[in-house]
Amino acid sequence: GAVVSQHPSWVICxxxxxxxxxxxSLDFQATTMFxxxxxxxxxxxxxxxxxxxxxxxxxxxVEKDKFLINHASLTLSTLTVTSAHPEDSSFYICSVxxxxxxxxxxxxxRLTVL
Amino acid sequence: SQKIExxxxxxxxxxxxxxxxxxxxxxxxPAYLQWYRQDPGRGPVFLLLIRENEKEKRKERxxxxxxxxxxxxxxxITASQPADSATYLCALDAGNNRKLIWGLGxxxxxxx
Numbered sequence: 001g002a003v004v005s006q007h008p009s010w011v012i013c014x015x016x017x018x019x020x021x022x023x024x025s026l027d028f029q030a031t032t033m034f035x036x037x038x039x040x041x042x043x044x045x046x047x048x049x050x051x052x053x054x055x056x057x058x059x060x061x062v063e064k065d066k067f068l069i070n071h072a073s074l075t076l077s078t079l080t081v082t083s084a085h086p087e088d089s090s091f092y093i094c095s096v097x098x099x100x101x102x103x104x105x106x107x108x109x110r111l112t113v114l
Numbered sequence: 115s116q117k118i119e120x121x122x123x124x125x126x127x128x129x130x131x132x133x134x135x136x137x138x139x140x141x142x143x144p145a146y147l148q149w150y151r152q153d154p155g156r157g158p159v160f161l162l163l164i165r166e167n168e169k170e171k172r173k174e175r176x177x178x179x180x181x182x183x184x185x186x187x188x189x190x191i192t193a194s195q196p197a198d199s200a201t202y203l204c205a206l207d208a209g210n211n212r213k214l215i216w217g218l219g220x221x222x223x224x225x226x
Contacts, residue, residue: 001160032212043118044158044203044216093157097212101146105157 002028002096006106013084014114020080021109023050023094029074030096034103035067038091050077050094084113116141118217120204126223133191135220137204143182144206149189152201152219161202162189194224 003026013019023033033050048069049057056069068080081088089112095103117140127133137147146165150158164171164180164187171178177190191198204217 004157006157034213041218043218046213049213091155095157100212101163101207102148102160103212103214104160108155108157110155 001102002026002030002098002104004094004096004104004106006092006094006109008109009107010110010112012112012114015085016083018080018082019084019111020078021092021094021111023077023079023096023106025075025096028096028098030077030098031074032097033071033077034095034097035069035077035079036093036095038093038108044093047079050079052077081111084111086113089113116144116206116208116215118204118206118215120202120217121220122218124221124223126225127194129194129196129224129226131194133194133198133222133224135189135202135204135222137187137189137217139185139206142209143185144209146207147178147180147187148205148214149176149178149187150203150205152203154201158203191222194222196224196226199223 005024007022031052035047036044047062050069050071052071058064071077093108095105097103119138148163149161152158162178164178175192179188201219201221203219205214208215
């Protein structure tokens, strides 16, 4: 399976600041990556599909201007949470689908907005 | 819309016993169904995938069944070990672009 890393693993920031989260596919060239958010005791919620070389596709209810996604290369996608607020505090996870079915996930990034 | 139901209550079993977790879906039968393991503060880890035309799939101590009539998948861990303690997630294909629909997961605790 694909090996996926995320950076940082956790971040604490002040309300109103922006935070960038990186997702790297270490051994697989990924034209597509997925970004999820998971609140405590909740299921994984797909936020957007990151497409290499083109615009991301956002799920209904996810603000594209607030959650900026850049997939500049086949091994790196970034998610920037702009003007973060406490309600954005969550666990953000990316995944790489090396094939049509299973997905391989990064270790996740815990964001806490004060 | 498709909904997934997994046992919301935590499952506690004794080491060595077989753990059985349930995943029920409500709408269309997916082309495939997947099971993942998630440890606290970590991303999910892929375990098994079973297709709609397969009734059973095995991998070491894991076994998954898929009953499209009952709209249910069962996930079994035989000879369970404390290291199997985690949350187990069921996911179905959403029918387009490799997207998945996720269950809430069932927490399993294997007691020594």
